[in-house]
Amino acid sequence: MNAVVVMKDIEKSFPGVRALHNAQLELRSGEVHALMGENGAGKSTMMKILAGIYRRDGGEILLDGKPVDINSPRQAQDLGIGIIHQELNLMPHLTAAQNMFIGREPRKAAGLLLDEGKLNGQAAEIFASMHLKLDPRTLVGGLTIARQQMVEIAKALSYRSRVLIMDEPTAALNDAEINELFAIIARLKAEGVGIVYISHKMDELKRIADRVTIMRDGEYIGTVPAETTPVEKIISMMVGRALTDERPDVPDHSNSEVVLEVRNLNRGATIRDVSFSVRKGEILGFAGLMGAGRTEVARAIFGADRRDGGDIFMHGKKVDIHMPQDAVRAGIGYLSEDRKHFGLATGMDVRNNVVLASLRRFTGPGGLLKEAAMHDVAVRYIDQLAIKTPSDKQEVRLLSGGNQQKIVIAKWLLRDCEVLIFDEPTRGIDVGAKNEIYKLLNALAQQGRAIIVISSELPEVLRLSHRIAVMCEGRLTGILSGGASQEEIMHLATLRGEGANNNNKQTKPAKGEAK
Structure with missing residues (x-):
């Protein structure tokens, strides 16, 4: 198989964080290539560069062996590169077909009117190619998460994508929905589409991946065949150490209060x-x-x-x-399964998120916040929970999922x-x-x-x-x-x-x- 995408020595930094250093990836047409690493390893950043969402600071991207500069998501789409984010980007009040072709709808009457018939027909053709039974006129807001994900895939394919990036696509799916997704992936693979698959689930990789590239701390560690590489080796490459699943004996709390x-x-x-x-x-x-x-x-x-x-x-x-x-x-404290929507204010910094549930303790006369006290308590929990952040003033949205979860825990621990x-x-x-x-x-x-x-x-x-x-x-x-x-x-x-x-x-x- 020929390499459709080669990313060489990719560099990317954000304020206070070096996200990628000498990162690499080779994707072949008709393969499912898993991209793995701990949260914060740089996987999503790497793929956002390929999808035109971020600009690389250094390195080279080759498409079909030729150097390319990808400066925007639209340019990536024109080059045949599609991405399906972990958080779906669909408008619930629009139909499946309208979501797929938003901004490039077919028109009639000298461009004055939308051609809904043609729009629905084009969407139906793509659904048929995916063996997906879905009415293009269905409002997206009434679909399950799994069906919404299928619409996102169809949207990417509507750009005639040769490269499809999937970021944690099964996070909110049940077993039947996962099987449906994997069947579509198998058909896309057979048609020559190259798929980059980001996931933390080892059993999924063994089912669908051909090769696995491992990243750690923003750097390339290695690429191994999925079928013959033991899970233990992949994990040790990800974390730089062997992990154990051993747990102590289950304590008896029958006499506890x-x-x-x-x-x-x-x-x-x-x-x-x-x-x-x-x-x-x-x-x-x-x-x-x-x-x-x-x-x-x-x-x-x-x-x-x-x-x-x-x-x-x-x-x-x-x-x-x-x-x-x-x-x-x-x-009672509750850490929601959707931490980004219900547990964090992602646009705020670590300090403010930690004190969010205990704000009255840090409010002085006239409603002024006690910033020094907030800083001290935030730093205490950063140290206690080993939260990886440049400082307590770092925006939470820039941290990895694991560190975001620790910040939610810190918020409720402070509330005691x-x-x-x-x-x-x-x-x-x-x-x-x-x-x-x-x-x-x-x-x-x-x-x-x-x-x-x-x-x-x-x-x-x-x-x-x-x-x-x-x-x-x-x-x-x-x-x-x-x-x-x-x-x-x-x-x-x-x-x-x-x-x-x-x-x-x-x-x-x-x-x-x-x-």
Whole structure:
């Protein structure tokens, strides 16, 4: 296969950060080339340079063996280079076809009117080539995330892309949607499209990648064949060290004080009579398939969504939670799965994000902020949580996903929350940063915090949890000990109908749990 893109010795710096140094990539036509590295390794920066979003400071880009300067996204698209970002860029009030051809719609009547028929016809042709059954006239706002992603792919293909960049494309997809995406990738590959695939999920790479290029700290480490290279070697190349999945023995918290208790929580069909408790120093994992209601439970406890019924107790005392402010006053912190929208003010700096939930403590007479005190506390948490940032004045949007997550944790630690709810704490975070988050969660539990962890990754739930609450279709179908197997969890995660009516039914009772 011929190299369609070669990136040589690419350099890129931002204020206070050298993002890329001597970075390299070779993409062949008709291959899926995985680009891997820890958060902050420079993967997305490298691809944004190829897509014309950033200008490189040095190095060379060859397209079909000829040097090119890519100065804008439009120029990249004209050269046949398309990118699908992790955060989708679609307008929900427009149709799928309108999103695909926005700014270049076919026209009629001497260019005065849009030709909707031709627009929909062109979109339909592309959908057909992808074997995608989707009406081009469907409003994007009514589509699932997976379908929206298909529209983004179709949009990239409408530019006749020969190179397609996918940044964490499966982060919000379930297994069936992932299979649908992989089928489309296989067809594009067969048609000669070169695909750069950024992901942290090792099992995906083994399924679809031909080669893997690894980056670390903005530099090129190496390129290896995906099929024959052990996962352990790829991980060690990414992080510069070997990682272990070993975890200590699961501690018994059956005699510890109950910090949070939830009784008979209900919200429509999404939460049905859910009851559980979390003890001091305990990590309670929440497992279940997509749509099981785990996030809905967390949001109802935190007051982000109104509940229809149920009671919440802190240290045995009933608390009234109607909005997030009530939960925070009660000592409950919630780290949303969508940290960029609900956990951070990404346009603000690290300092302001850390103190955001405790701003009154740093407000002086006349509403003036105590900047020196804010600086001191931000630096303390930067050191304590090993947040990689040039200073506490760095904008949060310029930091990696793992470091952004640590800033959200710092915000709730400063607020001194007794209960911390982590919803998908490592989504979009690389394997090295995951280990850091795992150590941090265990350290917080050892300090006496009561922790709830919601995760779609079973190995993560098993590694972290002292007990595991399993949900299916809005019901809590059982609570297992931390030493449970994936099979036991999946049994409860698929326990529908009559078998799910008893919240206390357990295949393996956890210590200290009512039988």
